[in-house]
Amino acid sequence: MGLLGKLVKFLLGPCLKPTTTGGDSESLGPYGVSAATVGVSALAHDLFNFEITSQVPEGLSQHVVSSKKAQANWYRKLVEAWREAQPPPRTAEEAARFVIQTLNRQQKAVEGLLAFYGLPLPHTVVQVPAEVPTSWPQGVQFEFQTLPVDARAVADGDGLTVYVSTADPTESSRVPNEVLMAAVRRAKARAKKNYTKANELHKKITDAGYRVLNIQNEEILARKCRIRLRGIDAPENAMPYGQEAKQELVRLLEGKCLRVLVYGEDQFERTVADLHCNGIFVQEELLKKGAAWHYAAYDQRPEFARWEKEARRRRVGLWASSNPEKPWEWRKHRRGGRS
Template identity: 55%
Template sequence: MGNALRFFYGSCQRQTAADEPQELGSHGVVTETAGFSALAQDLRLFHTNSRVPPGLSRYVNSSEKAQINWYSKLLKAWNEARTPPKQAEAAARLVIQTLQNIGKANLEGFLAFYGLPVPQTTEEDTDVTPPWAEGVQFELLTLPIDEWAIGDGDGFTAYVSTGEQMESNLIPQEVKNAVIRRHNARAAKDFKQAKLIKKEVIAAGYRFITLPNQKEILAHKYRIRLRGVDAPECKMPYGEEAKQALAKMIKGKCLQIHVYGVDKYGRTVGDVYCNGIFIQELLLRRGCAWHYKAFDARPEFAESEKKARADRRGLWALPNPEEPWVWKKKNPNPRETLQKNPSVYRM
């Protein structure tokens, strides 16, 4: 049972033959990490034995000698970095800067092996992630965001690896027990039972995610609400455009979220950053959302909305845009009403 827990909560162990995936990084060792921490693990191993992960050759077209040279350069760059990478975007940037001469195909293959995103640059890349503002309770570093997980222009679902120290400490005992039972069921080739246990884990707010290099991790689900902005509902004019705008900014990306708390619907409310870009600020600049002044009085938000209005960008090009909070009062969502006041629908 102890081995099964270590399988999912950060230590390393070899899988049983019955549970072996087709391809593994780090010499067949599975770690409970996301892409950037898997790279850190392999660099530590390389420092010890000067060996590269055997599965990497399926992703790149280069000799083992060349790969050894890559890891030597990366290990040096990682150790010399003023601030070592702490999330996937930063790790991807370090890889690209260090291995920029190995060719596009090899570079993309290396990033894919670790499930690392290709950082996108935009005209807003001059923004930097600020220190925690007053009221921030903690920080989330998410796994890449699925497009289907983006519900509208100001909310989405994110998953955070339980390899993160805070998440590891928060795992409920029933989820830990379920992980053990699923591991044992798969080892015994009782895949029907393993599937049922997997549903238990999902119902508890967790999910098993397989990275591109076939490493499986356990992740915690969060419903995210962007703080201080309110985008048009999908059924409103410009609602679908606002959703697609947010999707273009964050889909497939790892995010940094400064969390202020949880709202009455159980959503985690926070400031969202992607590759150093403040997402709420960008949405307001592009006219994809209103400044939600009732809950956030930041003057920079008011200024960004004012400029977008003046330029008639996004929703401000509409003849008479309606505030989302006004529209929602006229068109109440039964599900939200139930969440806010469960007694309303009790029989």
């Protein structure tokens, strides 16, 4: 056995041993062995081979439509992640999760590679429950990461639409099968330049609350999510300082990926959340800039009141006005006095 074979056997140990699951109907991977054993060993072999030769495996292009250069970039990332993994994946489920997490913004790469190695697809991967971080504020139910924010998706000073990659482990198991299949058929239609069919399939995807985004020349299937920032209320767009508040939120978020801490939903089915990006707590920044009021009726965190008080004292943002109208009162008057 050569050095490469010894290294693979050392890393993978038990998962290289033959296993039987009963029956010849078990699906076979590209290496001619059962999907239960091919995935991890073949992936490890190809990663070490790539590290030595910089060559991606033969036959991969039958499962993905990307260029050899793009494929090499995927394997480069996987090699780096494998080197850092402690311990490396030892089961098909772990290997699938490893690929999903490493290439979480590259939907085509994820699905193609998993199919190539006979590993579980994203929507079938069982998620490992994560420990609840002790740093979460009281009332937070869970968190997720977004794709980069488009400035056009910011509706006003306290609301926006974000997209979450379905390759993210927290999202992959939630994707409806019909959405996933529509995304696969759309990719095939585009590869055949059947753009009419591709557009029809994309409409089905968007109608279901998802969208295929092109980010850095990679198509990503993503879930659409409307966000309402918790604990603040910015001036409405038509109010004095409304446009300035909106632009302040755009300045903070445009092009950035967000960490979203979710509390629940409001009456308009928007996700009520805290937002963080690049080490900044977004609500804190908006309050200190005078771009929003503390919405004390729905959030009693004392630091929010303190940040608003500081902005009032400095007369920044909306507090440059001597008597700014509260946005909840403005909305009430627009509705004819109804609360």
